[in-house]
Amino acid sequence: MAGSRARFFYDEAYDISWKGHAFPCGKYRCLARILAAEESRRKVAPPVPAGREDLLLAHEASYLDRLEAMTADPDQGWFEFEAPCTPEVLDGFFAMTGGTIAAGRAAVARNRSGKPGFAVNLGGGFHHAFPFKGEGFCAVNDIAVMLRVLRKEGAIRRAAVLDLDVHQGNGTAVHFARDSWCFTCSIHQERNYPIKQRSDLDLGLPDGADNGPYLEALGKALAACMDFHPDLLCYVAGADPYENDRLGGLALDLAGLAERDRRVFDAFLGRGVPVVAVLAGGYAEREEEVVAIHLRMIREGLARDP
Template sequence: MALFVYSKYYDLKWEAHVFPCEKYRLVRARLLQSGVADVSDFVEAQPADDADILLVHTKAYLRRLYDYTRSPISAIFELEAPLFYETLSAFFRMTGGTIEAARRAILERSFWANIGGGFHHAFPDHGEGFCAINDVAVAIRVLQKEGLIKRAAVVDCDLHQGNGTAFIFQNDPSVFTFSIHQQNLYPPKQKSDLDIGLDDFTGD
């Protein structure tokens, strides 16, 4: 049985932006409508706290994220999107959701998924590509700190390479990073443990 972490507060509040902010709500609705999940199969995501975020990101960067909420438009030059207070709160909550799903999967030995997150373009000291916080990296560090895991593997099947995640774990033998992506596309590539760059128009 699949179980899920979600929150209505996952909405990034980017009206008329290329990023499909409604996708989290729509995925949850589809899971319910298709009968794959029941309302009782969802757990409310709680926000990650600063201590969690600082396991991956620098203090200066976290401070800059908070500063952006006082001048949201200025974040466009870094994140390619404005960073309102509600937007930053959504990033914190989705990061908490990834932590919760991973923790429950280990403790309960069952399948859990967070319907949000995957912000693999965020680096320790900066964000890019609509990604402010690298939730997967934070979750791995939290679980390692709690002693729930020693090693982890990141399997990234997005169209774009997970450059932030690759960079974060580049010299860490405890985390194996794998990315399969379109090669001739954003972002400038970092080195994962295993990269498979596909040509344009590659099919199944």
């Protein structure tokens, strides 16, 4: 089990082989390999997969039963969440949800200098999964499960979710619509998938918005999240607002994405609020670019976690 120094969570089970699918799972393994090689102090730890008890904190039992039943006819998954639902795929989602839980716990645990810190799941960010259904490559909402587990354990009382994936965090918005202890905020491309739900703060940007308008919206989002005084920020650090993304229509360049991450970490880690990051989307033609964007985000977080 991961000690308090573990900052990265990854397991081979994350690498769901969705052959020919747009969702690039190879980035998980690639990031784990790079971080294992360059970080000797902060090891990559394999998480315990989320169990049914954890999943039930966020998902309806009938939905979990339906997912299990679907593995007998995996093609049903295409109708549910636009990907096949094999036993391997479900195990991948349970493993990644376990990774998000472990990373959340690691972020709120005090580090050696007595400060709460930064931790990242090298996967996760399945923000389109609702309590009662899957959607958009997402079978289980690891963000919702993690925050409910941590709150049940008494590790947090209040939390904020800052979703900077190019697609709105519609499932997460619904998960927490009635919870006054969790503030949900999403900056996304307005005219893109999905059908929008109501977060506590939604900032929809026009097609082609680049660094300037994006960072302006980010300033508003950061102020609103900080005003909520969360005990933990869950940062949904999608790489798909990038100008070369195939599924996104915003136009941040690499410098803009780096500035985005810096501002998030300065606002929270800089003020002693722990941050747990999950990767979410990223669909640039060249997977190296997606990996590079995530890697830069992770290094920015680590730089503020002594």
